[in-house]
Amino acid sequence: xxxxxxxxxxxxxxxxxxxxxxxxxxxxxxxxxxxxxxxxxxxxxxxxxxxxxxxxxxxxxxxxxxxxxxxxxxxxxxxxxxxxxxxxxxxxxxxxxxxxxxxxxxxxxxxxxxxxxxxxxxx
Amino acid sequence: xxxxxxxxxxxxxxxxxxxxxxxxxxxxxxxxxxxxxxxxxxxxxxxxxxxxxxxxxxxxxxxxxxxxxxxxxxxxxxxxxxxxxxxxxxxxxxxxxxxxxxxxxxxxxxxxxxxxxxxxxxxxxxxxxxxxxxxxxxxxxxxxxxxxxxxxxxxxxxxxxxxxxxxxxxxxxxxxxxxxxxxxxxxxxxxxxxxxxxxxxxxxxxx
Numbered sequence: 001x002x003x004x005x006x007x008x009x010x011x012x013x014x015x016x017x018x019x020x021x022x023x024x025x026x027x028x029x030x031x032x033x034x035x036x037x038x039x040x041x042x043x044x045x046x047x048x049x050x051x052x053x054x055x056x057x058x059x060x061x062x063x064x065x066x067x068x069x070x071x072x073x074x075x076x077x078x079x080x081x082x083x084x085x086x087x088x089x090x091x092x093x094x095x096x097x098x099x100x101x102x103x104x105x106x107x108x109x110x111x112x113x114x115x116x117x118x119x120x121x122x123x
Numbered sequence: 124x125x126x127x128x129x130x131x132x133x134x135x136x137x138x139x140x141x142x143x144x145x146x147x148x149x150x151x152x153x154x155x156x157x158x159x160x161x162x163x164x165x166x167x168x169x170x171x172x173x174x175x176x177x178x179x180x181x182x183x184x185x186x187x188x189x190x191x192x193x194x195x196x197x198x199x200x201x202x203x204x205x206x207x208x209x210x211x212x213x214x215x216x217x218x219x220x221x222x223x224x225x226x227x228x229x230x231x232x233x234x235x236x237x238x239x240x241x242x243x244x245x246x247x248x249x250x251x252x253x254x255x256x257x258x259x260x261x262x263x264x265x266x267x268x269x270x271x272x273x274x275x276x277x278x279x280x281x282x283x284x285x286x287x288x289x290x291x292x293x294x295x296x297x298x299x300x301x302x303x304x305x306x307x308x309x310x311x312x313x314x315x316x317x318x319x320x321x322x323x324x325x326x327x328x329x330x
Binding site for chain 2: 025026041057058059060061062063064067069071073084085086087088089090091092093094096097098100108109110111112113114115
């Protein structure tokens with residue numbers, strides 16, 4: 001009888017599960033690479049940014065210039081299934097870089113995300 | 124074991140299963156898109172601060188769009204929480220231990236900061252919004268081995284259109300023809316996540 005009671009209590013625990021997954025989309029966040037060049041307002045050109053970081057996620061024409069926008073998206077999911085209580089937590093984090101240029105293609109403003117994502121690419 | 128003993132044993136086993144099976148189960152689903160905005164832009168002054176000052180305080184935005192002679196930056200942060208309560212019938216009905224009627228309710232908390240600049244890249248307007256919104260109820264029958272949404276939150280979970288920006292001309296007609304007016308293009312305006320797609324400029328997307 002005691003064995004049966006233990007079995008009845010254990011079986012639901014055997015149905016429990018845990019799942020984790022992660023994925024990344026968008027461009028590589030090369031601005032986080034150790035080999036990434038320093039970007040200097042008034043000096044760095046659009047060509048240099050494109051050479052260093054590759055094609056942007058989005059290119060936008062502005063009056064008197066252009067904007068290059070880079071976006072890396074990282075999603076992680078954790079699920080716990082305990083039958084009586086289940087939980088799924090999905091976190092999507094972003095690493096962005098944005099560059100503004102004047103009509104001559106010279107960098108006027110730029111910024112990168114305060115909280116970086118780890119860079120997994122080649123140095 | 125005597126008949127009486129077996130009967131007691133069977134009753135105890137059934138009681139244990141009944142307790143475990145009828146206990147309601149709870150499910151908690153949480154989805155976060157971006158971190159909470161660490162600044163509401165209140166220290167930025169329209170007419171005074173420029174793009175460089177804004178980027179120094181806020182960093183890169185979620186979306187950018189050209190707007191006539193100027194442009195706009197949109198910062199977004201979104202969290203969706205869904206709670207579900209389910210009831211298992213255990214062995215009371217055939218396969219009852221595998222299915223679970225459930226009801227769920229969801230809510231979202233979101234922050235949005237819209238900044239508009241003129242052609243000289245000077246800040247001309249700033250609007251911040253923080254809302255907690257109920258997304259409604261949902262119900263269904265699930266298996267005990269699955270955890271899935273009961274409330275439709277798909278409109279808030281679409282990936283950023285910027286990921287597909289380079290493929291826009293490969294889209295079917297009439298979407299490809301109307302890219303110039305699309306809110307995904309980066310040159311025709313911005314929209315918040317979750318904006319209905321059956322009105323406004325999105326009607327040009329539909330065949």
